[in-house]
Amino acid sequence: xxxxxxxxxxxxxxxxxxxxxxxxxxxxxxxxxxxxxxxxxxxxxxxxxxxxxxxxxxxxxxxxxxxxxxxxxxxxxxxxxxxxxxxxxxxxxxxxxxxxxxxxxxxxxxxxxx
Amino acid sequence: xxxxxxxxxxxxxxxxxxxxxxxxxxxxxxxxxxxxxxxxxxxxxxxxxxxxxxxxxxxxxxxxxxxxxxxxxxxxxxxxxxxxxxxxxxxxxxxxxxxxxxxxxxxxxxxxxxxx
Numbered sequence: 001x002x003x004x005x006x007x008x009x010x011x012x013x014x015x016x017x018x019x020x021x022x023x024x025x026x027x028x029x030x031x032x033x034x035x036x037x038x039x040x041x042x043x044x045x046x047x048x049x050x051x052x053x054x055x056x057x058x059x060x061x062x063x064x065x066x067x068x069x070x071x072x073x074x075x076x077x078x079x080x081x082x083x084x085x086x087x088x089x090x091x092x093x094x095x096x097x098x099x100x101x102x103x104x105x106x107x108x109x110x111x112x113x114x
Numbered sequence: 115x116x117x118x119x120x121x122x123x124x125x126x127x128x129x130x131x132x133x134x135x136x137x138x139x140x141x142x143x144x145x146x147x148x149x150x151x152x153x154x155x156x157x158x159x160x161x162x163x164x165x166x167x168x169x170x171x172x173x174x175x176x177x178x179x180x181x182x183x184x185x186x187x188x189x190x191x192x193x194x195x196x197x198x199x200x201x202x203x204x205x206x207x208x209x210x211x212x213x214x215x216x217x218x219x220x221x222x223x224x225x226x227x228x229x230x
Contacts, residue, residue: 046218
């Protein structure tokens with residue numbers, strides 16, 4: 001089956017640093033990748049959608065300068081949380097799809113900002 | 115406008131008894147519907163999907179769901195719960211049929227507990 005790998009699975013860093021999260025589709029070409037944020041006991045909130053080779057489309061209320069998304073190849077997208085602060089602490093999940101096939105999700109990244 | 119409502123935030127069953135997780139949707143078009151499962155600190159795993167005329171959809175791990183257009187429902191069932199089924203379940207709609215991978219609309223989730 002389709003596999004999406006997300007790295008790192010857990011990261012703790014100091015306030016003010018930048019953190020990069022990688023999302024890779026291991027056995028298919030991901031024409032589109034999605035980034036979600038999930039708060040405890042809540043559903044997933046879509047942050048942005050990225051198509052390979054083009055700029056990401058951000059959802060309303062998501063700061064594009066805070067959450068930088070790069071989709072440089074058909075198998076890799078990265079989310080960089082810039083100048084992270086404690087309120088950015090959350091569970092971040094990526095997903096990937098090939099054309100109109102269902103989305104396949106990574107295992108998520110637990111980000112804790114001290 | 116499209117929306118998804120999961121009618122129960124928490125469901126508790128005993129091991130070996132049936133599972134019913136309820137989901138109602140609203141969509142202007144014929145939607146694609148999905149159920150995903152999330153175990154603690156993990157991503158989402160696709161259980162099953164509805165995208166065609168077959169109203170009874172069978173998924174992995176013994177789960178199935180029935181699409182009822184007249185009731186705008188897509189309830190998830192399993193005949194016999196297993197301890198490993200304890201997790202969070204999300205009912206998800208993608209507004210357009212045959213566009214399985216478009217922007218997804220998530221329900222709020224149902225936490226399933228399984229008692230020994």
